[in-house]
Amino acid sequence: GENVEQHPSTLSVQEGDSAVIKCTYSDSASNYFPWYKQELGKGPQLIIDIRSNVGEKKDQRIAVTLNKTAKHFSLHITETQPEDSAVYFCAASRRGSARQLTFGSGTQLTVLP
Amino acid sequence: SQTIHQWPATLVQPVGSPLSLECTVEGTSNPNLYWYRQAAGRGLQLLFYSVGIGQISSEVPQNLSASRPQDRQFILSSKKLLLSDSGFYLCAWDQGYSSNQPQHFGDGTRLSIL
Numbered sequence: 001g002e003n004v005e006q007h008p009s010t011l012s013v014q015e016g017d018s019a020v021i022k023c024t025y026s027d028s029a030s031n032y033f034p035w036y037k038q039e040l041g042k043g044p045q046l047i048i049d050i051r052s053n054v055g056e057k058k059d060q061r062i063a064v065t066l067n068k069t070a071k072h073f074s075l076h077i078t079e080t081q082p083e084d085s086a087v088y089f090c091a092a093s094r095r096g097s098a099r100q101l102t103f104g105s106g107t108q109l110t111v112l113p
Numbered sequence: 114s115q116t117i118h119q120w121p122a123t124l125v126q127p128v129g130s131p132l133s134l135e136c137t138v139e140g141t142s143n144p145n146l147y148w149y150r151q152a153a154g155r156g157l158q159l160l161f162y163s164v165g166i167g168q169i170s171s172e173v174p175q176n177l178s179a180s181r182p183q184d185r186q187f188i189l190s191s192k193k194l195l196l197s198d199s200g201f202y203l204c205a206w207d208q209g210y211s212s213n214q215p216q217h218f219g220d221g222t223r224l225s226i227l
């Protein structure tokens with residue numbers, strides 16, 4: 001089955017700096033890669049996703065890059081703000097009747113004011 | 114717009130007691146439905162998913178079961194809870210792979226087993 005590894009497990013940045021979180025996956029058939037933000041006591045909220053036919057996607061301060069050959073994808077957050085502090089999860093899934101997501105272990109991002 | 118509801122938000126149960134967690138989705142039809150478990154400080158593990166009424170697929174062997182009695186209702190159950198069943202249980206839905214729509218999560222149920 002799919003295995004997703006996520007690094008780092010914790011990340012502290014100064015407000016205004018950039019943050020980068022990296023994930024690798026094992027199943028070359030995976031074709032969908034979402035990123036979720038989870039605040040304390042809440043369910044994960046989708047922040048951006050990318051499909052395997054695209055190498056990069058951007059939404060305001062958030063961008064995701066995908067390298068299918070190397071089987072890794074990354075989340076980039078620019079101009080970080082204190083409200084960006086949360087746990088971020090990457091995930092991967094392959095083609096099928098249902099989208100069975102395999103999640104990374106999460107990154108606790110802390111943005112220091 | 115579509116919404117997903119889970120209840121209860123928190124639950125404390127003794128070892129050996131039964132369990133029933135409920136999830137409902139509004140504003141859509143024929144959704145795929147999912148149950149995940151999140152251990153403290155860990156990622157999410159898919160437990161069950163359903164592509165239609167009465168259709169349940171299990172991802173990991175465990176003490177839990179799932180049922181889908183109605184199109185937009187998904188239930189997670191156990192006959193006898195174990196200490197290891199403690200965790201944060203999340204329900205999610207999407208509109209199916211072919212729609213290219215993402216998966217959305219509820220706010221979860223925090224289950225503590227004593």
